Amino acid sequence: MKISTLFYVLKQGIKNIFRNAWFSLASMATISACLLLFGILFAVVANFQNMVKTAEEGVSITVFFEEGISEAKIQAIGDLIVKRTEVRKATYISAEEAWESFKDDYLGEYSDGFTENPLADSAHYEIYLSDVSLQGNLVTYLESLEGVRKINKSEITATTLSGVNALIGYVSVGIIIILFAVSIFLISNTVTIGISVRKEEINIMKYIGATDFFVRAPFVIECIIIGAIGSMLPMVLIYGIYNNVVQYVEDKFQVLSRILNFLPASEIFRFLIPVSLILGIGIGFLGSFTTVRKHLKV
Amino acid sequence: MGLFRKSHTKKMPENDIIVMKDVTKTYSTGAPALDGIDLTIHKGEFVFIVGDNGSGKTTLIKLLLHELLPTSGEIYVNGQDITRLRSRQIPIYRRNLGVVFQDFRLLKDRNVYENVAFAQRIIQVPGRLIKKNVPNVLSLVGLAGKYKAKPKQLSGGEQQRVAIARALINRPPILLADEPTGNLDPKISWEIMKLLEQINQKGTTVIVVTHNKEIVNEMQKRVITMRKGVIVSDEEKGGYIDED
Numbered sequence: 001m002k003i004s005t006l007f008y009v010l011k012q013g014i015k016n017i018f019r020n021a022w023f024s025l026a027s028m029a030t031i032s033a034c035l036l037l038f039g040i041l042f043a044v045v046a047n048f049q050n051m052v053k054t055a056e057e058g059v060s061i062t063v064f065f066e067e068g069i070s071e072a073k074i075q076a077i078g079d080l081i082v083k084r085t086e087v088r089k090a091t092y093i094s095a096e097e098a099w100e101s102f103k104d105d106y107l108g109e110y111s112d113g114f115t116e117n118p119l120a121d122s123a124h125y126e127i128y129l130s131d132v133s134l135q136g137n138l139v140t141y142l143e144s145l146e147g148v149r150k151i152n153k154s155e156i157t158a159t160t161l162s163g164v165n166a167l168i169g170y171v172s173v174g175i176i177i178i179l180f181a182v183s184i185f186l187i188s189n190t191v192t193i194g195i196s197v198r199k200e201e202i203n204i205m206k207y208i209g210a211t212d213f214f215v216r217a218p219f220v221i222e223c224i225i226i227g228a229i230g231s232m233l234p235m236v237l238i239y240g241i242y243n244n245v246v247q248y249v250e251d252k253f254q255v256l257s258r259i260l261n262f263l264p265a266s267e268i269f270r271f272l273i274p275v276s277l278i279l280g281i282g283i284g285f286l287g288s289f290t291t292v293r294k295h296l297k298v
Numbered sequence: 299m300g301l302f303r304k305s306h307t308k309k310m311p312e313n314d315i316i317v318m319k320d321v322t323k324t325y326s327t328g329a330p331a332l333d334g335i336d337l338t339i340h341k342g343e344f345v346f347i348v349g350d351n352g353s354g355k356t357t358l359i360k361l362l363l364h365e366l367l368p369t370s371g372e373i374y375v376n377g378q379d380i381t382r383l384r385s386r387q388i389p390i391y392r393r394n395l396g397v398v399f400q401d402f403r404l405l406k407d408r409n410v411y412e413n414v415a416f417a418q419r420i421i422q423v424p425g426r427l428i429k430k431n432v433p434n435v436l437s438l439v440g441l442a443g444k445y446k447a448k449p450k451q452l453s454g455g456e457q458q459r460v461a462i463a464r465a466l467i468n469r470p471p472i473l474l475a476d477e478p479t480g481n482l483d484p485k486i487s488w489e490i491m492k493l494l495e496q497i498n499q500k501g502t503t504v505i506v507v508t509h510n511k512e513i514v515n516e517m518q519k520r521v522i523t524m525r526k527g528v529i530v531s532d533e534e535k536g537g538y539i540d541e542d
Contacts, residue, residue, distance in 0.1 A: 002422050019407045204403045207363065208464065209393035210420040211386075298365060 001213075009214070013221025023194035024226055030190045031230030031283060034183030035276050039238040041179065042275075043268050045172040052165045054261045057088075059161065061127045061139065062152040069147050077145055078125055084141065086134040091126045098122045121149075133162035184283065191223060191287035199295050206298040216292045223288035224281050231280025235273055239265060310377045315341045315472060315503050316362065321371030323357050323527075331357040333527040335371070339505065341471070344498040346514050347507045348538055349524035355507045358524070359476050362505075363397065364388050376471065393421055396465030396502070400477035402457040404449040404464075410436065411445040414463045421468060431467055439463045439493060455486035462493060466502075473497060475506045479513065487513060511538040 017024045063081070065074055074092070081090050093101075099117045129135055135158040142151050195202075198219075205215045246262045253260060310317055316339040323332040332354045339345055349355050360366040361373060364380055373380050376394065383391055404413050411432055418428045436442045439459040449457055458478060465473055475494060479487035491506075491513050498504040508514060514521055514537060521536030522529055531539055 004425055005419070005422050008419055200403070201405055204405060205416075205420070206389070207365075207392065207397050207403070208417050208420065209389045209391075209395075209468075211389045214420050 005214075009217040010221060012218035014225065016218055016222040017225060020194065020198070020222075023190075023197070024222070027187070027190045027194060027223070027226045027284075028230040028233070030186050031183075031227055031280050032233045034179065034186065035231050035280060036234035036237060038176065038179055038183070038279075039234050039272055039276065040241075041172065041175055042272055043238060043242055045168060046268055046271075047263055048168050049165065050263050051259060051261055052161055052168065055259070056132045056161050056165070057128065059129060059132050059135070059154065059157055061129070061135065061142070063125045063127065063142055063148055064121075064150040064152075065123060065147055066149045067121050073147050074123060077147055080145065081125060081127060081142070084138060086129055086131065086138040087127055088130040089128040093124055093126060095121065095123045098124070129158075131162075132158040133165075187283050188287050188291070191284075192291050195219060195288065195291045195295070202292065202295045203298050206296065212296050215296060216289065219292045220285060220288045223284035225284070227280035227282070227284025227287075228277060229280075230284075231276040232273075235269065235276055238272070239269065242268065310374060313340045314338050314374075315343075315376060316505075317372075317374040318358075318361075319372045319374075321361065321368045321373060323354075323361065323366060324369045330369070330527050332361070332368070335527075335529060337522065337529065337532075339503060341503055342498070342501055344495065344504045344517075344519045345506070346517075346519055346521045346536075347505065347524065348509070348514055348521060352526070353524040354527040355524055356476065357527075359474055359505075359507055362474060363395065364391060389420075393468055394470050394472060396462075396468070396470040396473040398458065398461050398465050398473065398475040398478045400480035402449070402454075402461045402481075404457060404460055406449050409446050409448055410441060410452070410460050413449070413460055414467055417464050417467050435463045435467045438466070453486070454482050455489060458482060458486075458490050459493065462490070462497070466497060469502075471503060473502050473504045475504065477507055477509065479508065479510055484512070491517065511540075514538040 063077075065077070078090060078092055081087055095117055099122075127138070129138065135153060135155075139151055139153055142148055202215055242265050246265075249260060250257065250262070316337070318335050318337040321332055321335040321337075322330055324330040335354075335358070347355050347358065357366065361368055362375070362380075364383060367381055371381075375391070380391060405416065408416070414432050414435060415428050418431060423431070433442060433445070436445055439462050441456060441459050441463065444452065444456065449460065452460065458481075462473075462478075473494070478494070479490055482490060487510060494504050494506065495517070518535045518537075520534050521531070521538065523531040523536075523539045
């Protein structure tokens with residue numbers, strides 16, 4: 001193919017957007033509306049998951065040791081613990097450190113009356129999990145270890161968090177699938193109607209000897225551009241809405257600032273922009289390619 | 299021209315440009331639209347195909363355009379059997395035909411120049427040649443001054459002239475005109491027919507499907523009359539035969 005033909009086809013694709021202004025606007029609006037819903041849903045789900053993840057990271061198991069156990073034995077148990085895949089981080093707190101921390105937190109100057117460490121047997125490991133749903137496995141393992149006296153854990157927190165996480169995952173996947181199905185139906189309908197109106201134009205081109213490529217290329221280019229623009233418009237909108245909503249919630253609900261841990265906009269859009277662009281362009285390409293094909297058999 | 303596989307070419311008398319052999323076309327609805335048509339058209343001829351509605355004229359044109367395939371029989375254009383074309387060869391074959399329709403079939407959103415130039419763009423003629431060829435062919439059809447106009451700004455006769463210019467610009471050996479005067483008043487119809495005659499005199503084979511008795515009778519060209527899918531009359535310098 002000649003370069004001049006390529007430029008001609010490109011130019012026609014761009015001109016078509018203006019020639020069929022209503023079709024272009026309707027298609028862009030449909031793509032934008034669908035991707036706006038997708039974007040909002042994604043931002044909400046990503047933030048929920050982030051909050052749950054932050055909460056999960058705070059869930060810990062505390063392992064206490066039997067009285068009189070040697071430091072070497074505690075070290076050996078610690079080595080075994082950190083090797084476990086369920087463990088993200090394990091911190092050793094000696095009896096002295098535990099007492100110092102307790103004094104600082106609760107006793108202050110009243111601690112002078114204590115001559116001995118009342119927490120002599122409170123050396124322990126604080127274990128943070130890589131995945132809270134694995135807490136049960138780890139506890140069973142820890143219980144089987146010789147020298148372990150007691151394990152403090154929060155069964156309810158772990159179960160609730162892993163349940164919420166799974167629920168968010170399932171619900172969001174479900175909604176995204178439904179949203180996609182509806183979007184593809186709406187967009188392909190818009191494209192089908194828009195291109196069917198131009199069936200005659202396609203017929204004329206075919207009668208005078210245009211190849212399928214020559215007929216199809218401007219339509220495909222037109223719809224790709226429409227898809228790209230249609231996918232970027234909601235990004236601009238979501239960006240504005242997101243920053244304002246986050247700012248508002250953070251100002252209004254400062255009490256909940258430890259729970260409401262929002263992702264920065266850049267984090268959301270690093271994923272959302274390429275995905276939306278790919279979806280917009282993909283839908284434009286597939287929609288036009290398949291619809292024009294139906295009319296090419298002349 | 300390298301378009302056809304060798305096995306589908308046939309040695310024809312050099313002067314025969316279209317040959318149909320025992321061509322039948324039956325639609326799924328039942329009765330044959332064409333029934334055992336044998337027809338030869340020579341290079342440089344001007345041929346009228348006449349007949350009432352349902353006589354098979356349009357089916358015949360559609361077969362020549364490769365819009366339809368015959369149920370049986372062979373169709374040779376320039377010695378090549380067009381019933382055996384591969385789908386990617388069809389556009390290249392169609393570039394041998396100039397086509398003019400009753401409803402003009404112009405691209406409504408493009409001006410006269412672009413409508414005519416389009417036929418050259420699809421065969422990738424360089425831009426500088428298109429700029430030279432389009433004004434030439436527009437002069438030939440008497441529309442040199444209207445190259446910027448959109449189809450809706452033109453009269454029916456002018457639109458048909460644009461369609462003829464588009465059909466001619468690639469210098470096809472055959473011009474097919476399906477009811478070219480069907481939407482035009484008598485005066486304009488005559489102008490269009492005179493234009494087609496001029497084109498024929500320059501060597502293009504012209505096939506005109508029409509209902510227009512006056513024109514057929516006046517022009518004294520070869521007339522093929524069809525009725526119920528068969529050729530009932532084929533006369534040199536013939537006239538329009540009414541069904542009654």
